[in-house]
Amino acid sequence: MIEYKSLNLEQNEAHLITLLSKNQEEEKNIPAEQNTSFSLALYDNGLYVGGITANKWMNATHISLLAINKSYRGKGYGSQLLKKAEAFAIESGSALITINTQDYQAKTFYEKYGYQVFGHLTDTPFSGTTKYYLVKRI
Template identity: 70%
Template sequence: MVEFKQLALSENEAKLIELLSEHQLEEKQIPSESNSDFSLALYDDGHYLGGVTANKWMNITHISLLALVNSARGKGYGTQLLKKAEAFAAKKGAAIITIHTQDYQAKTFYEQFGYSVFGKLDDVPFEGTTKFYLMKKI
């Protein structure tokens, strides 16, 4: 009897990754590799100012989150966080880095460091804004 069941996210993701890895090996004869996570936080006198998180898998790194509190913006910290994520990607052997941002966030910031838009979604995640997907070859 076929049935649908709720399954803890971590358990379901592990099973899905296993299935996808098996399929990749069958179709492309390329074994999958484990994800490498990167997480770096910025503090000033014990106060959290922001940080960056990224995930590297195969030949691509995706910067998941990069943000700073308002008072830390414009001081070069964002640049430093981005460069540290890029260094992580390069050290782990990534060929491409991706990131997404909203039109009211940091699109021009990423573009000044060589990221280019490869896709966009209008009215996402809410009406009146655009989500941009950017990439950079390293």
């Protein structure tokens, strides 16, 4: 009997990754590799002021989150964090890096560092804003 059940997110994702990895191997004859995560925090005298997280899988790294406390912006910390994530991507063998941002956030910042918009969605995650998807080949 088929039934739907709630399942812990971590457990469900592990099962889904197994299914998708098997499919990749069957369809493309390319074995899946483990996801490698990157996380770096920035502190000023013990005060958390920002950070960056990313995940590398196969030939791509995706920067999940990058944020700097407003009073620390414009001092190069975001640029330094981005460069450290890019170094992680290069060292781990990525061919490209992706990131997404909102129109009111850091689109021009990423473009300054060679990221190019490859897509966008209007009115998401709420009406009146646009989400941009960017990529940088490394």
